[in-house]
Amino acid sequence: MTEIVLGVTGGIAAYKAVTLLRELRESGVDVTVVPTSSALNFVGEPTWAALSGRPVATDVWTAAQDVPHVRLGQQADAVVIAPATADFLARAAHGIANDLLTNVLLTAHGPVIIAPAMHTEMWQHPATQANVRTLRERGAIVLDPDDGRLTGADSGPGRLPDPSLIADMVRELLRSDRSRTGLDLAGTHIVISAGGTQEPWDDVRFLGNRSSGRQGFALARTALARGASVTLVVGNTEDPVPPGCTVIEIGTAEELRVAMHDAIAGQDPDVVVMAAAVADFRPVTSGEGKITKESLDGAAPQLILEQTTDVLAEIVAKRGSATRPVVVGFAAETPHDGETLAERAQAKLARKGCDYLVANEVSGGAVFGESSTSILILSAEGERAHLTGVSKADAADGLWDIITADR
Numbered sequence: 326m327t328e329i330v331l332g333v334t335g336g337i338a339a340y341k342a343v344t345l346l347r348e349l350r351e352s353g354v355d356v357t358v359v360p361t362s363s364a365l366n367f368v369g370e371p372t373w374a375a376l377s378g379r380p381v382a383t384d385v386w387t388a389a390q391d392v393p394h395v396r397l398g399q400q401a402d403a404v405v406i407a408p409a410t411a412d413f414l415a416r417a418a419h420g421i422a423n424d425l426l427t428n429v430l431l432t433a434h435g436p437v438i439i440a441p442a443m444h445t446e447m448w449q450h451p452a453t454q455a456n457v458r459t460l461r462e463r464g465a466i467v468l469d470p471d472d473g474r475l476t477g478a479d480s481g482p483g484r485l486p487d488p489s490l491i492a493d494m495v496r497e498l499l500r501s502d503r504s505r506t507g508l509d510l511a512g513t514h515i516v517i518s519a520g521g522t523q524e525p526w527d528d529v530r531f532l533g534n535r536s537s538g539r540q541g542f543a544l545a546r547t548a549l550a551r552g553a554s555v556t557l558v559v560g561n562t563e564d565p566v567p568p569g570c571t572v573i574e575i576g577t578a579e580e581l582r583v584a585m586h587d588a589i590a591g592q593d594p595d596v597v598v599m600a601a602a603v604a605d606f607r608p609v610t611s612g613e614g615k616i617t618k619e620s621l622d623g624a625a626p627q628l629i630l631e632q633t634t635d636v637l638a639e640i641v642a643k644r645g646s647a648t649r650p651v652v653v654g655f656a657a658e659t660p661h662d663g664e665t666l667a668e669r670a671q672a673k674l675a676r677k678g679c680d681y682l683v684a685n686e687v688s689g690g691a692v693f694g695e696s697s698t699s700i701l702i703l704s705a706e707g708e709r710a711h712l713t714g715v716s717k718a719d720a721a722d723g724l725w726d727i728i729t730a731d732r
């Protein structure tokens with residue numbers, strides 16, 4: 326049975342940790358809640374006790390014979406702190422152990438995930454940012470807060486991410502093979518494009534594709550769980566974006582192109598993964614509002630397409646002879662003319678010049694919107710992995726395994 330400590334600190338978002346606790350319990354995780362004394366001003370001990378089904382550990386002095394300040398951290402498969410106050414981040418960054426939760430943090434053997442929540446000024450204060458940097462450097466996974474409505478009428482970065490998305494991250498951390506990978510991507514910055522582009526035909530219609538963004542999101546979630554920092558360039562998805570990523574939203578292939586180049590130039594990432602389904606063609610538009618039946622006077626509408634820029638090839642060309650970033654392309658293929666998926670993928674890898682190509686067969690609409698996939702990972706050395714009928718998270722881990730092994 327998996328055992329986690331849920332630390333709750335004294336922020337207004339403490340009530341959302343109740344939902345997080347429920348989700349974790351429903352996933353079959355045993356949870357010991359450790360609220361700070363300030364947190365108990367927001368949500369009382371009986372709520373935590375009833376929902377966790379356990380006594381709540383609140384201080385280092387109760388049941389001292391069990392040495393809870395050491396035992397809880399040592400026994401936990403993971404420690405999750407949500408919400409984390411500015412005060413808690415400061416104490417944690419400096420190794421202060423003046424309550425039970427900070428003691429647990431110093432004795433934790435497993436991964437630590439921290440979800441800060443506070444007013445924008447507190448979040449952006451250089452002291453808080455320095456504390457977050459310190460905690461990340463030490464291997465804690467600190468999720469960036471969401472940008473949105475805060476306690477009062479004000480809004481900005483500082484909001485606790487959706488509890489169910491935090492629960493997804495915790496589940497990702499607890500996946501059985503996470504103890505194998507550990508934080509092997511710590512210190513690595515990765516830019517990932519996910520989702521699909523939409524190319525306007527007129528003011529109300531567009532050409533899109535069936536990408537759900539799930540593979541890109543799985544790449545982001547698994548990379549975060551392995552300690553990386555992630556920027557997601559996201560187009561037109563319905564699934565919620567994983568918390569903890571820097572998010573840049575795009576609509577069209579051209580917007581994606583600009584966002585990718587800006588992210589690469591501005592962030593100097595170690596790895597770039599082009600998992601988004603980028604349109605190869607876009608309608609040549611007249612730019613004159615909505616095309617109506619009346620305006621066509623009974624004639625069939627003409628949809629004229631032009632090619633978009635090949636963003637992957639452009640990224641590789643811009644990198645030139647430099648060794649970073651490592652560039653990964655994704656290719657959704659429908660093999661034909663007797664060519665196998667592997668042959669098409671190898672030819673594409675050579676044509677694009679990227680370091681790795683992840684190919685999947687999408688004949689008949691397979692893969693898009695599904696939670697499982699089958700992929701072929703190729704590099705210049707040839708076929709590196711063939712994963713069939715795996716979850717998109719396992720597929721993502723398969724790619725990170727190869728990239729970390731090659732570094």
Ligand SMILES: Cc1cc2nc3c(=O)[nH]c(=O)nc-3n(C[C@H](O)[C@H](O)[C@H](O)COP(=O)(O)O)c2cc1C
Nearest residue numbers: 334335336337338361363364410411412413442443
């Ligand atoms: C109504 C109210 C809301 C608060 N919300 C937050 C918050 O969202 N984030 C934060 O960092 N501090 C917030 N604080 C301040 C913390 O409660 C205060 O810094 C406290 O010392 C934190 O203690 P802890 O870190 O031990 O839980 C709030 C205080 C009050 C009275």
